[in-house]
Amino acid sequence: MPESMVEIRNVTKVYERGQQKIEVLHGLTLDIPKGDFVALMGPSGSGKTTLLNLIGGLDQPTAGEVKVGGSRIDRLSSGELARWRAHNVGFVFQFYNLMPVLTAEGNVELPLLLTKLSAAQRRKNVAVALQVVGLADRARHKPRELSGGQEQRVAIARALVSDPQLLVCDEPTGDLDRKTADEILGLLQVLNREHGKTIIIVTHDPKAAEFARRTLHLEKGQLLEQAA
């Protein structure tokens, strides 16, 4: 039995908007083993982003347990969660990934500023990360000088640079054309197969299922099936 990366037990998430209470996830239970590449799919409002946020430690459940890499992150304070994120998760979002005022290098280096690495070491790690995503020659460019696909690659490099076990992506190809989207998905696949990263992506893209190892469907806050 492969080691578990993510263990979700009976998780419920309720949002309060003013007077209203909206239950987005209902008693969800889920396991994601190490080295898995999961595509989380479902219609709008199904709660997939919410689930992703819980797994990534961006939010906490109203009830239930969330265990990632052996740690009960539903029990951590916000400061502890921040520290946990820095070492354990890498994120890629659909928009707003990169700081427009920094170069690609600078953006990738951001997570490393939280570590005790020297400037030289940081530079080395950044170079490696950019190499992996194939953007070594664009290191000095600012986001506005990069294409949409290149921006996402930089975001992926940044997500990798601290060498986390888990990569969490929210609609990473949502804003890209078909060809570029495939390139990005291909890159994620490589990261999963050759570098052993556990990857969870939320996506609308049906083609993503082809790149992932398995697909999970969410509807109205509940898992529909676990297809292999």
Add this chain to the structure above:
Amino acid sequence: MTKSSFVIANLFRKRTRTILTLLSVIMAFLLFGLLQSVNSIFSAGASFVGATRLVTQARVSFTQPLPLSMLPKLEAVPGVVRVSHSQWFGGVWQENTPLIAFAVDPLRLRDVHAEFVMPDAQWQAFANTRTAMIAGKLAAEKYGWKLGQKIPISSNIYPQKNGSKAWAFDLVGIYDGKDDATKGLASTVYINHDYFDEANLFGKGRTNFFLLKLADGNQAEAISKTIDAMFENSPDETKTQTEKDFNLGFVKQIGDIGLIVRWILFAVFFTLLLVVGNTMAQSVRERVPELAVLKTLGYSDGAVLGFVLAEAFALCLSGGLLGLLLATFAGALVEQGSGGQFRLSPDLKVWLIGVAAIVLMSVAVGLLPALRAQRLKIVDALAGH
């Protein structure tokens, strides 16, 4: 890259906005530096000497003369080392340039004014030449007087015995101040009282001020009271105070300069707070998703608060320092142009107050946006696109 360079990079997100805000901060601190210096000038005169030298004048007004016969009585007071006297000459240079000129006893002047630096030979010449005068270095340079010249000075109060108000004196000495503070005051003209007393048409044996050198500065207040008590209810009632208090009192008569300066600076900084505060608020508002992303990377709420405050500080610090520097520059120019008379450059004290103001301002404009950044929830911020 470092955390600091990241903060600075963020400042230049909207370059024009940052530069314009910076310029506003510079202007505000330029004004601050200049006005505080003006204020300092007027509340200065607090040199060590000024705090321990006493000035005795007629109680009602120093425009009223006192008899010289009072001098021995003053010198006899315990704690008083030496007394000199100064009579206002009403000196005028050329058509209508007023001079600060006094008729004095040369050697007594030297004794009581330890801060004057002048070669011994010149002091002797002053004492031994009846028609001699000495002048401060700044005055001599300003009017182009050279040693050995006969300088024509008229008096707008005292005519000579022949009725003419035109006088002339031999410039036998030029004195300078001992340190920066006193150098700036070296613009007075001194003539020989004996000669003046004898040659003028009115009043003999009188003076406007007695300056008293004390053995122990701490005795200043007690000795002042003693002296004034001595002459109370006499036809020549006195008012004795430290030179520093005398200067302060004089300035107070001109007006409450400090109040005016405070009002102006209040208006200026109130506006500045709005300008910079608005810039910071806008800047944070635009960056909510980016700040959220920073948090996803593992930066704590506190770290993000720190970034925003650091940004505010960087902005206020660079603007503030540049403004103070400009004030120092401008002040130096004014000083040059006025022949050292107006020392408008901010001194160390003003700089320190300026830096304190910078820090306060940073917090005032940065705190609310920083708190907003600290409190923002990742999930809400990212969802809101």
Add this chain to the structure above:
Amino acid sequence: MLGQALAITGINIRSIPERWASSLVIVIGLAGVVAVFTALLAMATGFSSTLKATGRNDAVIIMRGGSDAELNSGLDREQTDLIKQAPGIRAGSDGKPLASAEMIVIAELVRKDDVKNGANITLRGVDPAAFALRPQLKIVAGRNFTPGLRELIVGAGVLRQFQGAEIGRVVRMRGSDWVVVGAFESHDAHDSELWTDINVARTTFSRSGSSSILAALDGAEGFDKVKGGLAADPRLNVDVVRELDYFNGQTKQFRQTIGFLAGTVTIIMALGAVFAALNSMYAAVAARGKEIATLRAIGFGGVPVLVSVMIEALLLALVGGILGAVIAYALFNNLSVSTLGQNFTQVVFNFKVTPELVVRGLVIAIVIGMVGGLLPAIRAARMPITTSLREL
């Protein structure tokens, strides 16, 4: 074209509430500049007008030659009498020359707001003719002093700023006691003085003669006659100055100093305000980039867009300027203060916010508004329509 500009301006202005913070910056910034400018110059204006009001063209002040202030001047008994007889002096209703010998004595009073530092006040001993020579001076409370007695009348300004000189009080001067029996008002520098009979002053302070003589001129050539007549007398060495010119001259130093201060402060503040205004207007233009592009795409010209931005800037600046003027007026107009005058005595005056000052302040606001609005307006007019629309 004007129609287009006004239409766009209307849209601009209606969106100001969305951009209230930036707009407020312009308004407050300009209010500050105008308020400070107006207040400082109101001080200069007040001082000037107080002194200018003192003194007439048809009266002369005669002092010892070479003195530039009454305090420095001293005429003995003989000289005083001679001067009064000079040709060119108008005769009074009693047939005698309308001339008043006046003597300046420095007195001391305590300020109302600052008890520690006493301040010097002018005590003026006068001849009876002094009142006829100054028709604007009126006794407003109590009565005039009785010649021969140690009685004082005090100016309205003295009562405003100092204590211890109210009617009925005894003022101690140089060892002698004087009773305040009345108050006068003349709306000029004399309001800062204490008046008494010159003969009583002479005997009390052991002086004779006078500090100066105020005389009424007889006709247009009166000035030359008096001047010439006195110059011709070898026993006399005097200066003859028109009363108006004498007091006018005394304001020069103060006006210059305040003028310099006001100028410097205003320029620096104005620059700061320009930068702030530029900032706000650039932000305004950026925020409305899409709207402007849409308008241009529809067919509105570049110039109307430019004009509309300028109008918005000007309007905000004007509102700020008016606010500043109102603040200055409310806080400072008629505020009574005093400063050191020519005799090293206090001159009491009021801040005076005149219509002229208000206009000058508003002009400054308008200039700042124009400078602050121009560059952003040009940018708005030149915005490439296509890029802005694409950003939608």
